Amino acid sequence: MYAIIETGGKQFRVKSGDIVKIEKLNIEPGQEVIFDKVLLFKGNEGLKIGNPYIEGVKVKAEVIDEKKDKKVLVYSPPSKKAIHKLKGHRQWYTKIKIKEIVGG
Template sequence: MTYAIIETGGKQLRVEPGRFYDIELLHVDPDADYTVDKVLLVSHDDQVTVGQPFIEGATVEGTVMEHRRGKKVIVYKMKPKKKTRKKRGHRQEITRFMVNSISMNGSVIASAEAEEATAPVEVVAE
């Protein structure tokens, strides 16, 4: 199983090819390709490559699926005995990002198509 740890939006995220993730808003049109070059760690065939802080030449390619808003977060502030109350709500702007492949030094080491081909197939006996 191949995975990478990337940094985007000030957060670190473990990503695998063929899966989608909700990350901080990217200013890219939907259905456009996007490349993340801030790769901190890559694990492939039980070999782990760690960057200091980033791995040179490692990239994660993917497609921006859509832009959406996250769940509503309620912020409620109250001062006791002062009759002061503030209730505020906030919804974070997020981007749904589908990871297509993980590359190191220009060569693709894992892609969504390869993951689907090696996935076990269920056989239903009737």
């Protein structure tokens, strides 16, 4: 049994027990979050595809941690100049653990 959910403008394939890194949510670690934007659900009864979302199917998850990801270096090469630009960026993310998929 698995589902495809949408959060933070991205889509994730999740099943019960998975640990997933998603875009930052303003929720404290240890709290529960419910995702109701389910695009696809595969269970014992078959496959359900939403248009765009499936009603009645929700994914319950628990927030484990909020951290910054690894540093991504952005290099801008000079165009006819001797100035090099090197910038770093660390994106915030939220790590969640999928508890269960309800409905279907």
